[in-house]
Amino acid sequence: MKTHDEILSAVLARRDAYLAAKEKRARMAYGGVTAAVCCTAVAASVWLWKGGKPDWPVKEAPTAGTTVTTATPTDGFHETTGEAETAGTVTDAAQSEPTHTAVTTTRTDPTGTEKGTTMASTSGIPLLTTQAERPTTATTDHAFGTGGTIPPTESESTTTQAAASSRYTEIDDPTEEQLPEWFPHVTAFEGEYDLLPGGSWPLGEPLGPQDLWLHYEGRDENGRYVGDKIVTATFYTVEGWADKEILALKFRDYDTVLYYARQESTDATKY
Amino acid sequence: MDKGAEAWRQYLDGDDDGIARLIAMYWDGLVLFLYRCTADWHMAEEAAEDTFVRLVTRRPHFSGKSSFKTWLYAIGHNTACRALGKKRPLPLSEAEAQPDGGAELEEAYIRDERRQAVHRALGRLSPDYRRVLWLTYFEEFSNREAALILKRSVHATEVLLSRARSALKNELQKENFQYEDA
Numbered sequence: 001m002k003t004h005d006e007i008l009s010a011v012l013a014r015r016d017a018y019l020a021a022k023e024k025r026a027r028m029a030y031g032g033v034t035a036a037v038c039c040t041a042v043a044a045s046v047w048l049w050k051g052g053k054p055d056w057p058v059k060e061a062p063t064a065g066t067t068v069t070t071a072t073p074t075d076g077f078h079e080t081t082g083e084a085e086t087a088g089t090v091t092d093a094a095q096s097e098p099t100h101t102a103v104t105t106t107r108t109d110p111t112g113t114e115k116g117t118t119m120a121s122t123s124g125i126p127l128l129t130t131q132a133e134r135p136t137t138a139t140t141d142h143a144f145g146t147g148g149t150i151p152p153t154e155s156e157s158t159t160t161q162a163a164a165s166s167r168y169t170e171i172d173d174p175t176e177e178q179l180p181e182w183f184p185h186v187t188a189f190e191g192e193y194d195l196l197p198g199g200s201w202p203l204g205e206p207l208g209p210q211d212l213w214l215h216y217e218g219r220d221e222n223g224r225y226v227g228d229k230i231v232t233a234t235f236y237t238v239e240g241w242a243d244k245e246i247l248a249l250k251f252r253d254y255d256t257v258l259y260y261a262r263q264e265s266t267d268a269t270k271y
Numbered sequence: 272m273d274k275g276a277e278a279w280r281q282y283l284d285g286d287d288d289g290i291a292r293l294i295a296m297y298w299d300g301l302v303l304f305l306y307r308c309t310a311d312w313h314m315a316e317e318a319a320e321d322t323f324v325r326l327v328t329r330r331p332h333f334s335g336k337s338s339f340k341t342w343l344y345a346i347g348h349n350t351a352c353r354a355l356g357k358k359r360p361l362p363l364s365e366a367e368a369q370p371d372g373g374a375e376l377e378e379a380y381i382r383d384e385r386r387q388a389v390h391r392a393l394g395r396l397s398p399d400y401r402r403v404l405w406l407t408y409f410e411e412f413s414n415r416e417a418a419l420i421l422k423r424s425v426h427a428t429e430v431l432l433s434r435a436r437s438a439l440k441n442e443l444q445k446e447n448f449q450y451e452d453a
Contacts, residue, residue, distance in 0.1 A: 002316070004298055008291050010320060015327040 275339025283330060290327055297340060298323075299380050300410060301347050307405045308351040308398065318351040325350065341416040344406070348420050380409075392442040400435035407432060 002010070275296060282289030298319060305315035325331070325346060333342055389408065393401050406417040418428035 004291075004294050007298060007320060007323070008287075008294050011290065011294070011323045011327055012287060014324045018324075018328040 273335075273339045275343065276333060276335060279326075279333055279339060282327070290323065293326075293343070294323060297343055301344065303380055304344060304402075304405055304410065305347055305351045307393070307401045308348060309355055310398070314354055315351070318354050319347060321354070322347040322350045337416060337419055340410075341412065341419055344410075344412075345420045345422070348402075348422075388446070389439070389443065392439055392446070395442050396435065396438050399431060400438050403428060403431050404435045404439060 278289045278292035302319045305318045309315050406412045418425045
């Protein structure tokens with residue numbers, strides 16, 4: 001059994017290692033991770049940082065006026081309905097930071113009907129879909145889970161969300177206990193990192209799709225701390241599940257969706 | 272002022288003695304509580320350490336809506352739950368046999384013989400019962416505080432507590448323990 005002094009030493013040593021790793025990440029930050037937050041109410045990128053380098057090939061970013069082919073919409077909420085690989089034209093490019101350009105791509109189906117927009121960054125990673133392509137009816141048996149129904153999301157207007165945000169109280173750290181039964185029980189990321197949510201739990205913010213920072217703490221096979229990883233992901237709000245607000249996080253390049261719940265306060269009204 | 276909150280403020284102000292004070296104040300109780308959650312001494316100690324690491328690295332905001340101890344235990348409980356998601360805990364009887372100092376810690380923490388008897392009986396109850404009884408009986412948290420830590424409603428906690436007490440009573444009666452209803 002450790003003495004309190006030994007525990008204190010261990011805790012402070014891990015803190016120092018964490019801070020050193022954090023500083024290193026800040027120095028080596030690639031592509032302006034923080035700029036991902038600027039992607040307004042539209043879904044943005046999932047960025048993964050490890051040793052200052054992305055874990056996937058970086059592509060050329062589309063620029064305004066060019067035609068691009070978008071990736072298959074895989075926002076996790078619904079199966080695609082045939083518009084995969086739909087071509088679109090970049091209609092706007094907003095320079096958010098020198099190293100990160102947010103590009104809005106209008107998506108159309110083969111008949112020319114607009115299907116919403118996607119957001120891309122300079123790295124070409126993102127291409128998550130907007131709410132326009134999200135389902136307006138409940139769907140079941142998603143690829144990411146073991147079944148269950150996700151409530152409709154059509155009520156997610158910004159106004160509603162902003163008003164709703166005050167109805168919630170914070171859960172310090174959402175736990176699996178608070179998750180619905182259909183939670184796919186994803187606790188590992190790339191098999192070796194455990195999620196430590198809550199670092200940037202965006203309380204008080206509108207509840208539309210937005211970026212969320214996640215902190216993963218790496219552990220070796222013996223469960224010992226080996227390092228950290230910071231990921232930004234997009235979360236969507238899926239309202240009205242029991243007495244909780246369910247947040248869904250989609251990691252686009254990984255077949256992974258995470259859910260967190262935030263409980264209503266006692267004076268909450270029904271959805 | 273809440274001594275825990277005071278020590279936490281001291282740490283946030285840049286004085287590591289603050290975290291040393293928190294460890295001195297809460298480590299033993301937290302480990303024992305997390306043991307009630309995990310049924311594994313090693314996991315409990317590790318979860319307790321992780322809890323303090325989370326405090327010192329992420330410096331979360333303590334709103335003061337609850338006592339600092341309640342807040343700390345809630346974070347510890349969440350940490351242990353995550354750890355449990357990865358690893359299956361040992362059956363309690365097996366875990367208790369581990370010679371790693373846990374028993375001494377318990378004895379030091381629970382000096383009263385009568386409470387020790389209750390504590391032994393806890394080991395035969397379900398995890399939910401163990402947790403809620405530990406919090407309310409040994410740590411003397413209010414029902415509301417226990418509810419906060421366990422992330423349950425107060426009503427659900429009270430129902431759980433009532434059932435846990437009945438189960439505990441049955442266990443104690445098997446040992447001819449003189450049970451006094453609260």
